[in-house]
Amino acid sequence: MTALRAPFLLPGLGILIVLAALLIDPRLALVLAAWFAAWGLNAFIARTGRGAGVRFLVPVIFGLTLIGLWELAVRLFEVSPVILPPPTMIAEEFAGSIPILWADFVQTIVKGALSGLVIGCAAAVLTALAIDRSPFLQRGLKPVGNFVAALPIVGTAPILVMWFGFGWQSKAAVVVVMVFFPMLVNMLEGLKASDHMQRDLMRTYAASYGQTLRKLRLPAALPFFFNGLKICSTLALIGAIVAEFFGSPILGIGFRIKTSFGALNLPMVWAEIAVSALAGSALYGLIAWIERLVTFWHPSQRG
Amino acid sequence: MTEAATTPRITAAGGGIGAAARAAGGAVLPILAVVLAIVTLWYLACIPLNSAWVIDRAGPEADLSTGDILSGVFNQERPVLPAPHQVAEELRATVLGEPPLRERRGSLQGNPRSLVFHAYQTLAPTLLGFLVGTGAGILLAVGIIHNRAMDMGVMPWAIASQMIPILAIAPMIIVVLNAVGIEGLLPKSLISAYLSFFPVVVGMVKGLRSPSSMDLDLLKTYSASAGQTLAKLRLPASLPFLFASLKVSVAAALVGTIVAELPTGARFGLGARLLTGSYYGQTIQIWSALFMAAICAALLVGLIGLAERVTLKRMGLAR
Structure with a gap:
């Protein structure tokens, strides 16, 4: 994976996977799209940014992404709160x-x-x-x-x-x-x-x-x-x-x-x-x- | 800073039994002395802890000689603290005295009286989880090495997650997984996989980064690809770190399985043995289960230590 190919290869792969998931289940595609978008953002920041701010920002975005995906997945797939409650419900409690x-x-x-x-x-x-x-x-x-x-x-x-x-x-x-x-x-x-x-x-x-x-x-x-x-x-x-x-x-x-x-x-x-x-x-x-x-x-x- | 802080953790705990084996050559006598002192202390502790029951049972006017009290203290059925020989006898009876498998309803089934059977019930998910967790950990570490976003995004969380007492909620995770229909080996292995995962990630990231820039530059002048650098330089260089992490993670995996068995109503396994023992006040059973767990831990860590010594010797890295 040379520096020349990487910027086109990875996003392309991500879009391809999302499209494939769209055929199976649109909800899955949405979750995957959110994941790839956040990951792309992080990759971009990590590649271009320097300094303490980036060191702090990247893990925060990653953590927020995980919590957001958790919320999204639980809501979209209607997982019973007895098995896995969404983060907002936990925050309320x-x-x-x-x-x-x-x-x-x-x-x-x-x-x-x-x-x-x-x-x-x-x-x-x-x-x-x-x-x-x-x-x-x-x-x-x-x-x-x-x-x-x-x-x-x-x-x-x-x-x-x-x-x-x-x-x-x-x-x-x-x-x-x-x-x-x-x-x-x-x-x-x-x-x-x-x-x-x-x-x-x-x-x-x-x-x-x-x-x-x-x-x-x-x-x-x-x-x-x-x-x-x-x-x-x-x-x-x-x-x-x-x-x-x-x-x-x-x-x-x-x-x-x-x-x-x-x-x-x-x-x-x-x-x-x-x-x-x-x-x-x-x-x-x-x-x-x-x-x-x-x-x-x-x-x-x-x- | 955090990374530097986690490294000694691995060397400190993981050097453990390997160091014990290495030291054993010159330190047999001191170790024996310490073990002897512990056993003596144990016997002495039995006297104040167990004598109240003996005196109570004899009644207030009974005239007990010291010998009577002592023989009562060391041979109770449900002592507060069982004497070492009682635990040893229970271990002998449940390990050697009972076959691990017995004929029941026409087929061979596990014998719940045999401690070997319970140990197997705990070891199987431990090993499965250990393999899965180690594999995933190595893969993630390789990813972290090659991807800056992964390094910056995932690594702090991998370290922070060690501060979360995940072990404390292991039983709940098991019940939830059972509710979704995942049963048998898998839920328990998931806990041990999670616990063995992070020590391996942290150790492997350190190990894969351990080659000096000289070595890396040399491979660059050979125009080696990232994959070749990984296979020929980074992976071999990371092996000592890997083994140190493996020792930590296999011990963690065993603890994870045992705790996961605790309040979930598991019927077999060392954790279940501990729990039933505590319900019925069978202290000897608790202690023998504890010792079995200790033997298992020693065995697992010892095996990895052995693999470490053989591998590092063949690589010429042995100290």
């Missing part, structure tokens, strides 16, 4: 039940996920610091930690709900178990990130263990810490929501998803999904923002 969604958000995300995330990560960091002094334990714990990090830990949810009851405490416990090992592995890696020269330099300054830790090794471990924190933030949301499937008080995202689904109130289910997606992205964004502030010196942040 979302706007109409903000108090419920807020209460669920506080119960699941703030009380369950965030408290678990803080406890789990703090425990992992402290454990990493404790193990750090013993190379023997390190050599043993790292493979075991790596192994456990790959296991389906979320399966412990029924056990922990049995132990800690239906309240947010059991959700926090599931989150603690889920985030502990990924964080531990990252932190152990991070504590080794400073190189020999730097440590030798600290020695020539006659720095104590605590001083070396505070001034050299902990700052050097920060990129690994934030990397672990990003992984753990997703895990925390999943853990808190899935744990609610095994028993919860009468609020919470997982509870609402389960019961709304039983009542075939699909717009509500999707509204809750939107809440968790927004919360997840916000949490990730927050962590990334703090990371940029704190580890401004790291090559990956300067790039």
Whole structure:
């Protein structure tokens, strides 16, 4: 596909496909035409434009296209809202039940996920610091930690709900178990990130263990810490929501998803999904923002 | 920035068991020590958790010796925390003690008492979904490499979608698919395909872009086409990245299938086993299902690690 042919080849192909679809079903043709038009627009912008604006515009157009196509397809093909509600219906439900969604958000995300995330990560960091002094334990714990990090830990949810009851405490416990090992592995890696020269330099300054830790090794471990924190933030949301499937008080995202689904109130289910997606992205964004502030010196942040 | 941030994620989690295997040479003793410590802690934890039940049942005036309490703690039928030997015994009984298939109504059918059968019910959709998700992920990554609009439009969403706890709604997706008439392996595989898809996309985009501009320029001087560059340079160079992503995605696929089985009333599979266990308070059954899931995960990741080592060795890339 040379540069000469491409501008004529691709639109031509698109029009051909739309025409072929027109023979089968005009609605299909309409959806395809909308898709190709948006794609063409994006391709045009991506090819001609430069700079931060384009970097922002192209994904936004792509996302809006997906939502628009979803709406269009559901309306045109008259898909039952019990199977897939159109985005406008979900937005309506979302706007109409903000108090419920807020209460669920506080119960699941703030009380369950965030408290678990803080406890789990703090425990992992402290454990990493404790193990750090013993190379023997390190050599043993790292493979075991790596192994456990790959296991389906979320399966412990029924056990922990049995132990800690239906309240947010059991959700926090599931989150603690889920985030502990990924964080531990990252932190152990991070504590080794400073190189020999730097440590030798600290020695020539006659720095104590605590001083070396505070001034050299902990700052050097920060990129690994934030990397672990990003992984753990997703895990925390999943853990808190899935744990609610095994028993919860009468609020919470997982509870609402389960019961709304039983009542075939699909717009509500999707509204809750939107809440968790927004919360997840916000949490990730927050962590990334703090990371940029704190580890401004790291090559990956300067790039 | 985001791309750089996702890369260590793959190396960190994916290096996992491969690193474990590599380290095993010099670290058998430390690993054994750690495992031993965990088992000891586990036994010790059983004492406070299970002793209340023993003392309650004996009544207030019974005079229990320490030995009585201990034997009660480690041998209950429905303990709060089963002792390791109880879980091992349950695993032995359900894996070796029961045939995976049994004769029923004149035909050979799965035996719901055998954990191997349940594991198979979970592994089959996991593997199908893993293959589909990996294939689609590689294709999308190739598209992203060659198309600027795709790179700018799709890549941010591929990364953002990892922040959405899709796993939490997996059960709902299954029920909806069942309602539309899609049943059997397919709905569960769809979840695992989705979960294994994005690690592969992110890893492969990184891998396909890993050849240096020197190498790319060389192929340009040979007047190699985009397809030839892909086949002879980009794909081989991306293999180490691919394997790292595969390890992450196969573990994610397994978790996806297990969670997808949870509240959907699935009768077979490790997730169903967990759920029935929690309904009836069969803690030993829950723990044995968990261990079976762990064994499956270790097996899958180990197999990929093996394939990785063999492939990279033949390519001369082994470290």
